[in-house]
Amino acid sequence: MTDLIRAKEPFRFCTRLHLSELTGLRATTLGQLLALIKEVPGSCVYHHTHRFLQQHQYLSPEPPNDFAYWVTDIIGEDELGERLASIDTMQYSTIRDLREKIAATIENYLKDNPLAKLQFARSGEEFHFIKSVSFILPTNYAAYDLKEFSEILKKITIDSIYFHIFEARLRFEKPTNDFSFWIENSLGDKELAGSISGFDPYTRTLEDLRETLVRIIEKRISG
Amino acid sequence: MARIEEYIPIVGQSLIDDLGLLAERLKGKVVQHINSTPVGGGVAEILSRMVPLLNGLGVDTKWDLIKGGEQFFEVTKKFHNALHGRAEEITQRDFEVFMETSKQNIENVDTYGDIVFVHDPQPIVLINKKAANKWLWRCHIDVSNPNERVWKFLMDFIVQYNSAVFSAPSFSRKLPVRQFLIPPSIDPLGDKNKELPQETIDSVLKKYGIKKDKPIVTQISRFDRLKDPVGVIEAYQKVKKYINCQLILAGGTAEDDPEGIKVLDEVREKSKDDADIHILLLPQNDIEVNALQRASDIIVQKSLREGFGLTVSEALWKSKPVVASNVGGIPLQIKHKYSGLLCHSVEGASFAIKQLLSSPGYAKKLGENGHEHIKNNFLITRHLRDYILLFLSLYHPEDVIHLC
Incomplete structure (x- = not known):
């Protein structure tokens, strides 16, 4: 067991709860989907690329975004669906960039496959654009060292872990996730911070993500 | 409370x-x-x-x-x-x-x-x-x-x-x-969804003369055309050719609803020659609904239109494999092949029921995924x-x- 460094400022766990706001906007064809992706608020793009993670937290997070699911299962354009599903969200630090990548992927596909524009969703299977409204509030949990940190990680809601790993980075345009930032800047443990920011959280379920984080940190504590 | x-x-x-x-x-x-x-x-x-x-x-x-x-x-x-x-x-x-x-x-x-x-x-x-x-x-x-x-x-x-x-x-x-x-x-602590002792489940089956000697397929819904009970019987009949099972159609009484009485008559007519079809006119009794759902091997919700379709959540909460129409709020509760099977027709429903009755491991997995999905999203x-x-x-x- 290594001696634990105690931070001057604790890591204060927040949680993020969300409400889905309906826009009334719907797409029946890929052309409509593309046009709306370009114009809807960023909160919509965020919702449709992250909703699945929270609502299906027990499953392997696939398909990872609503656009890919709709394009594959409803429109039947498997290849485009695969391209959308495999967009590496970790490469994009803002919703703006992510939106541009999604739009460009559809646009390029339609250029190469003009017949795909003719596909349409049956009545009742349209793509409905929804906005994610986030409410962020502090919890009563705070950690001064890695031991306390890992104990809290075991019991905090999945919403809190989600907020610090996903939303803080992409929606608040921070350079890294909150956990890595605190571990590096308050505990001075650059290596541990790097190993947390280095893995792709989008390829895990949220419970799996919690277990992985706890395992990495406990391994570090035991030296 | x-x-x-x-x-x-x-x-x-x-x-x-x-x-x-x-x-x-x-x-x-x-x-x-x-x-x-x-x-x-x-x-x-x-x-x-x-x-x-x-x-x-x-x-x-x-x-x-x-x-x-x-x-x-x-x-x-x-x-x-x-x-x-x-x-x-x-x-x-x-x-x-x-x-x-x-x-x-x-x-x-x-x-x-x-x-x-x-x-x-x-x-x-x-x-x-x-x-x-x-x-x-x-x-x-x-x-x-x-x-x-x-x-x-x-x-x-x-x-x-x-x-x-x-x-x-x-x-x-x-x-x-x-x-x-x-x-x-749904309320997991309410009478409709709380855990029930096996004796309670057995006594409800006994009350309605249902034996557990063959798989039970159930739709719980009022007798309303939009719930398509006749379509459920047709789907069951297609399954029955290959798999010996029984069907429960259970719903509220419809005395004040002339249309409902007509539908009930059609359902009775359609099922009169098959002793394995149980038409149950249930009083408002949440424990009985709970027991029938828990006693079932597969739950069906073959609605033509649906508000949200909470009976699907109730069934999934009990880890039951569900076959349901892709209408109203049902696709929010079931992701096809992840947490249940969605269908669009009598033929589709019958194929899905057959598939689940023949593959109990797959059916169990869908039910488990469904339970988790309800736990995370619909409690x-x-x-x-x-x-x-x-x-x-x-x-x-x-x-x-x-x-x-």
């Missing part, structure tokens, strides 16, 4: 803690629910559970009712059917009856809440009393293909509310007010959280809200 602490073993301490933290943000505000009936129907059922729980969390919550005579409720029933897209003849007199009763309610109902939460069309005109307080309109009906005349009539009132709430994305339309998606929920605790967030949204127009 369950207390909020009793949900901790189901959803975890930290989730209940979050609800408490959120509720604190509403200190000093009075939330007033208004609907048309204290018992019977989904709205009253959910309010009777949520109001005490919200109060238990510290959100000062009241529940008031509007009044109306027989004529008024005949009109609102016609409105309800018309909003669901059914052909109804709505006369000018119907609108007058609706407005006359609404005016009386405006005079008699005190809308004292800081947040007035109006449920469904019956009390919608109360918005004319709007003062400095906030008003919400909750639509529990599938309005994806409404009768335009009724919808247009209601729109004049809807646009005066601060926000509207719908149960499924397909119910939303472009509106000049904010609209939120809040699906309904009353999620509903409480959404309502509290909805109330807070009335004071915060932005997309990211820091409640620090």
Whole structure:
């Protein structure tokens, strides 16, 4: 067991709860989907690329975004669906960039496959654009060292872990996730911070993500 | 009635803690629910559970009712059917009856809440009393293909509310007010969903003369054409050619509904030569519904139209494999091949039932995934959280809200 460094400022766990706001906007064809992706608020793009993670937290997070699911299962354009599903969200630090990548992927596909524009969703299977409204509030949990940190990680809601790993980075345009930032800047443990920011959280379920984080940190504590 | 602490073993301490933290943000505000009936129907059922729980969390919550005579409720029933897209003849007199009763309610109902939460069309005109307080309109009906005349009539009132709430994305339309998606929920501690001892399940089967000697396929729904009970029998008959199973069709009595009696007659006629089809006219008895669901191997919900279809959530919560139509709120509850099987036809339903009866391992996995999905998304605790967030949204127009 290594001696634990105690931070001057604790890591204060927040949680993020969300409400889905309906826009009334719907797409029946890929052309409509593309046009709306370009114009809807960023909160919509965020919702449709992250909703699945929270609502299906027990499953392997696939398909990872609503656009890919709709394009594959409803429109039947498997290849485009695969391209959308495999967009590496970790490469994009803002919703703006992510939106541009999604739009460009559809646009390029339609250029190469003009017949795909003719596909349409049956009545009742349209793509409905929804906005994610986030409410962020502090919890009563705070950690001064890695031991306390890992104990809290075991019991905090999945919403809190989600907020610090996903939303803080992409929606608040921070350079890294909150956990890595605190571990590096308050505990001075650059290596541990790097190993947390280095893995792709989008390829895990949220419970799996919690277990992985706890395992990495406990391994570090035991030296 | 369950207390909020009793949900901790189901959803975890930290989730209940979050609800408490959120509720604190509403200190000093009075939330007033208004609907048309204290018992019977989904709205009253959910309010009777949520109001005490919200109060238990510290959100000062009241529940008031509007009044109306027989004529008024005949009109609102016609409105309800018309909003669901059914052909109804709505006369000018119907609108007058609706407005006359609404005016009386405006005079008699005190809308004292800081947040007035109006449920469904019956009390919608109360918005004319709007003062400095906030008003919400909750639509529990599938309005994806409404009768335009009724919808247009209601729109004049809807646009005066601060926000509207719908149960499924397909119910939303472009509106000049904010609209939120809040699906309904089930109560895991209520009689319909709580764990039951095996003896209770067995005694209900015994009461209805059902033996457990072959797999049980069940649809629980009132005898209504939109629930397609005849289609369920046809699907069962196709399965029965290959797999010896039995079918339970169980639903509420329909004495006051001439159309329902007609459907029931058709169902009886269709099933008269098969002793393995059990048509059960259930009284309002949640324990019996619970027991029948738990005794089943597969649950079917082959509706042609559906509001949300909470019977699907009830079945999935019991880890049952479900075959259901891809309508209304059902696709929110079932992701095809992940947490159940969706179908569009009698043939599709029968194929899915056969598949599940022949592959118990697959069926079990779907049921387990379904249980987790309901636990994460459709329990009353999620509903409480959404309502509290909805109330807070009335004071915060932005997309990211820091409640620090």
